[in-house]
Amino acid sequence: GTQIYASKRSSFIDLGILDVMQIFGRAGQPQFDKFGEGVIITTHDKLSHYLTLLTEQNPIESQFLESLADNLNAEIALGTVTNVEEAVKWVDFAMEELKLKT
Template sequence: MQIFGRAGRPQFDKYGEGTIITTHDKLSHYLTLLTQQNPIESQFLDRLADNLNAEIALGTVTNVEEAVKWLSYTYLFVRMRANPLAYGINHKAYQMDPSLMLYRKELVVEAGRKLDKARMIRFEERTGYYASTDMGRTASHFYIRYNTIETFNEMFNSQRTEADIFSIVSKAEEFDQLKVRDEELEELDQLLSNYCELPAAGGGGERLREDQRAAADLHQPGGGGQLLPHL
């Protein structure tokens, strides 16, 4: 929606047009945003662990105090102060702590605990210091999400086979946006039977979703280099 404020060339033109292309079920949502000018809330909390890990990996945030200050530069902080109830902050808590210092500290401490548990950082709660790990730096460099690292930590072990590894990698959250159409299913079967050396599912034969299966097949040696009409 932000682009509608930039339609045309504001420094030269007095008039500009913007076009929304969306599905019918979302039309009323966008019309409401345009006509009623509802504020856009921050989604930063959903990715707080990922963003904090990136700052720690870069070395720009090394402790809780710096993380609390870092949060004050975000749009999340702006919206938390403007609409605290939307972020689980009651009126009394906001009155007692209008700068949200305590709430911000709770957020970065909890995010630090999660990252520490996932072995992406080392978090010493007594001193409040963060230290990046190889896993955390790798995740930050390659934009691998915290949820994906957590999944890998839970599922990987020394008993896993090669087939298991492809199966586990296909469960990465980043592949959730991979959609498989009906006309592609037959080609996936051809890919698996003719080019892929490993079965579509590992770990005792657990069944993969079609999007996970596509990711597993296409990552195999021989699977990703084939020219198929629909894939």
């Protein structure tokens, strides 16, 4: 189906379109198959929602800036960033990458 259990909410939630697209993307990978096929099993009331999302290419918006501090802290914890100068370079690089993708 198109729902997963969210333990934090103690309820089922709909799969996001990125998850569905990733699942479909695994079908027909050239190194494994000559063609791929994806099947959505969902309720009738949600069918048009998923078909619309899969057939219309909406832009993907980055959520990176919302978690910039967490990402930088992760780099510090990994030892990738060890001082303020490296932190500034890391943020500059991350922002440049973000601009290139938008």
